[in-house]
Amino acid sequence: MRKVTDVEWGISEYDFTRYLFDTFGFEGLKSEDAYIRMWLEQCQERDGTLCAPGHQACPYEEGFGEEGDEEFVFIDDYSDDFINPKRFTKYRKLSKNKPKDTTYWLLSPKSAKSLNTQFVRDTRVQMHPECGYREGERVRLVSEYGSYLFTVHLNEDVRPNCVVVTNNTLGVNFLTPAILSEEGNNACYQEVKVTVESV
Numbered sequence: 001m002r003k004v005t006d007v008e009w010g011i012s013e014y015d016f017t018r019y020l021f022d023t024f025g026f027e028g029l030k031s032e033d034a035y036i037r038m039w040l041e042q043c044q045e046r047d048g049t050l051c052a053p054g055h056q057a058c059p060y061e062e063g064f065g066e067e068g069d070e071e072f073v074f075i076d077d078y079s080d081d082f083i084n085p086k087r088f089t090k091y092r093k094l095s096k097n098k099p100k101d102t103t104y105w106l107l108s109p110k111s112a113k114s115l116n117t118q119f120v121r122d123t124r125v126q127m128h129p130e131c132g133y134r135e136g137e138r139v140r141l142v143s144e145y146g147s148y149l150f151t152v153h154l155n156e157d158v159r160p161n162c163v164v165v166t167n168n169t170l171g172v173n174f175l176t177p178a179i180l181s182e183e184g185n186n187a188c189y190q191e192v193k194v195t196v197e198s199v
Helices: 011-024 032-042
Strands: 044-046 050-053 105-108 124-127 138-142 149-156 161-166 191-198
Touching: none
Parallel strands: 105 161, 124 149
Antiparallel strands: 044 050, 105 191, 124 161, 138 149, 138 191
16 A cells, blocks of 8 residues: 555544545545544443443453353364375475475464554565575565565574564565455465565
8 A cells, every 4th residue: 555644653543534535525524522522422431430332341241152142162173174294294204206395384473563554564574594595685475376575584483384474564465365264254374385586
């Protein structure tokens, strides 16, 4: 997404909304004070504190689910049909005729320094030093869905057959499919393999 403006402390949701209204010629945006009053009027006072209508002192006290009467269930079953467990054995004899696997599993965890993508953005791919790339080297990651340029950061904590691109990193979505998880409707990053090309 093209950057629109630079500001020292970010931009409020109201200022952002007003910017969009002005840019697209929309009408009907009320004053910021009007929206604040509308939100405050919905609140209920409890022990000197204003609480939103849906506030619960102890969330899920009655249970879970749409009706609120279900027990919480830890998901302990998973689909692993795509996994060949023999690949994870420490010692195995490699076939001389089989070409070496030069692909990497793409791991995309949350960033430790940001909550979501609108804050601190990264441009790096983390790789183990044994992969043969240099710190700061520019590489292109390629998957069956697309490709993007990243800067190498060497990290001995990363498995040699994996690369790590945190999901606040510019371009990571070019490498992943447009699918959602069965539980929670979340983005799916972890079932993608990539190749690395020096630039």
